[in-house]
Amino acid sequence: MNWLTPEEMAAVMLSMKVSFWATLVSLPFGILVAHALARWQFPGKLLLNGLVHLPLILPPVVTGYLLLMTFSPVAPLGRALESIGIVFAFRWTGAALAAAVMAFPLMVRAIRLSIEAVDPGLEQAAATLGASRVWVFLTVTLPLILPGILTGCILALAKAMGEFGATITFVSNIPGQTQTLPTAIYAFLQVPGGESSAFRLVLISIALAMGALLLSEILARRLGKRLGGA
């Protein structure tokens, strides 16, 4: 891909890295929260639901600012994390955190819908056959919600790729450090003669998005066929 300048290349690679880790690390939490919201009864369920969906409603700049307030090295939590070697502010890890927080509601929503579509009667049947709750989840619920998990991951990846407001507020726009695809496009458009760079990155964004959609469609079809009993 030598038609990209090193700076553009860095933005593409960083975006892929950020969205990959954002999705991967938030997936277990996403499944847990989705399961809790779909199946458990507990006090504070409404509150949890609200918290999870908040980044969807709040202006992204506000989310980014809240992240900065929480994780900057001068904040108590940020300082505590720094002392054990975890730094988010103005690092790619921070971009991943911002992307994960912004993508979380989409992921949870997709997985939750698929859990709600699983017949609780099947889970009861598994329990009568001797499976504990954990085994019921692993052997019945999880295989049946794979298409939903897949959809959730694709949505999260796409959202993480496109995240702009929270990222630029939380970790700024440092080339090679925290400059992702959208923030790079924005930066190129701010300087004279940057249009061609911006245009190449726009093409790459479209290609990545289309690729992800196609892949998810193919996988979903294959899974659907298995459940359909072919």
Place this chain on the structure above:
Amino acid sequence: MTVSVRLSHQFSGFGLDVDFEAPAGLTVLFGRSGSGKTTIINAVAGLLKPDRGRVTIDGRDLLDTDRRIDLPTHRRQLGYIFQDARLFPHLTVAQNLSYGRWFARRPQDGDEMDRVVDMLGLCPLMSRRPARLSGGERQRVAIGRALLARPRLLLADEPLASLDEGRKAEILPYFERLRDEVDVPILYVSHAPAEVARLATTVIALENGRVVRQGPALEVLGDPMVTPAGIRAAGAVLRAEVKAHHDDGLSELDAGGIPLFLPRVPHRPGSFIRIRIAAQEVILSRERPAGLSALNILPGRVESLRAGEGPGMLVSLATPAGTILARITRRSAMTLGLDEGVECHAIVKSVAIAPEDVGGARPRSDG
């Protein structure tokens, strides 16, 4: 092997309060919908938490609210056959069958899988997924899956209710075999009199969340006071030995020394069967009738009479073949002068006995 169940539970607008014992064999919880049958087996399975109660299998507590014992469902060692089969759609038939086996903590023997697959005729289905099975096939796999979990108690919640008549006839014999060949007590929920008559060793009759009668099937079904499915559906059950198959398409049976003729039954001479005789189909006569086309005439003595709300009446007759129920009009009862202790004859047309009312029975007296 005895299962004892005592439960009380309050729903809005409905209270359940039952206490019964299920001995070895197949115990039917018999009642109309809304009588609390499914609630009971769900509480036995631990899928529903009753307000108060105690459930034990052979003295082992599954639930005792007084002593705060409440084993989770997966540790109760049950096999539950649901009305809608509930096979796992992402697993093949073979994997569905192995599911419970895998969690069973009791020692396994290798032939067991083959035996169950053989008994239920599942061999050609093993690599299929549930979506490609018929309703009857699904229910057979569900039975096998429950059996292979090596349960101490089998539960079945109207396992035939979602099948059409043909499929019902296909599955019923498997439950007869479970009752006669498998050494696990079975709690079976049903509202269908023919099913109860063919399968039950013991009947627990339920009405509005209460046990109205419990005991051996032949006794309970012959009691005119117990009609959970309504007086119209009442019918007593006789045990009889197959004597011979005649050339004219009839089978000759012996019920307590009285010869009975039925349209050809599929059972071998020498084997015991159960016959349900619908009360609707029985005619009573004070004299032994002569010159009658009906082939089956059973002499007996009136045990009890129960007047219904309409013009009908249910009369139970003690005969050497067992108790017979007859549904006649009140007017006829008056004209015949029927009362407790009166001698009379029950007349049953051979063709009035439907094939689905005939089933295999153990030679033992419990049916």
